Amino acid sequence: MTYAADRLYEEVAYVAYHFHWDLDQILDLEHGVRHQFIDQIGSINERISAGE
Template sequence: MTYAVDRVWEELAYVAYYLHWDLDKILDLEHPVRNRVIGEIGKIHTRFTDES
């Protein structure tokens, strides 16, 4: 199974923006782990947005 290149770049940018991780660190994550990190970032972002 291949993963869309554009989608990978979206995930990289999202994690890099919120966690300030470098590209190599993000790419080292297995896909399910990266998706989990993205989900958790989204929950935190939503919670902070709702509180302000």
């Protein structure tokens, strides 16, 4: 199964925006690890939005 390029760009942009990592650092992450970071960023954003 191939991973859609649009989805990959979206994930890279999300991590880069929040962590200021460069493209190579993000692309070097395994798919599962990248998703763990995405989940954590989402959780952090939710807590900030909730005022915690």
